[in-house]
Amino acid sequence: MNRPILSRLLLVDPARIEARLDELARHRGDAPTPNTWQVTLGVLRMWHRVLFRSETVGMCRDFPVRRTWRARLLALRPLRFPFLLRERAVAPHDFSGLISSTDRVVAHLLGAHHEGVQFLYDLQLLEDVPGALDRVAREARAVVGDPESPRSRWLRDLVVYERYHENLLEAVEAFTQGRFEAPRETWADPDLSLSGYLDWCARQPATPDETWAALRAGRYSIAQGVSS
16 A cells, blocks of 8 residues: 555554554444544644643643652653653654554553543553553552552652552543543543544545645644644
8 A cells, every 4th residue: 555655654554553443443433533644644733732732741730749859850851751761651653552552551651641631542542452441550559559669669750740640540440430520622632532533633634635735725734633
């Protein structure tokens, strides 16, 4: 298959993305599932977020930085990044998360800070994987239950902010019990929700030519996508 160069660059492995989209289509029922090009536009939007809305990634407004020296040092995100890579808690080659393994998504939830409802995207990534959400709950509970073990102290410092793993445990338990509380706009937000991300992608131009035409007509931007 002759895929667009931008898709090959941003998605790294478009064939795996397509296989994952096929799996998601079976779970989404009547909801539209985007094609590979539309997911490419979604990843381009995610890169735009990191570059121009970086305050929405890895930061916390509700809880203070832990008082340990490591947490205070790692509060500087450029210093945090190599340790997140070592923990496999971030995957710069897979901004959408669609080709990340279960191990990597679990590591991401345990080691990379999420604020509030930001847990939702990754919990949705795992919901169709047997046992994955139970594993997240079990590993978060281990950190909360034994906060002074070397591994727990490291993970608590890596996420920088207080009460992170307690919040993660509450979120995954609520999600598995069908009581995850979030405003309706959160579920539709492509920054915060996998279903919102897929819906946003599915509304975008289906081909590079359509995207170029919408861009020339002033109906498309990287940050906002296509306007109706």
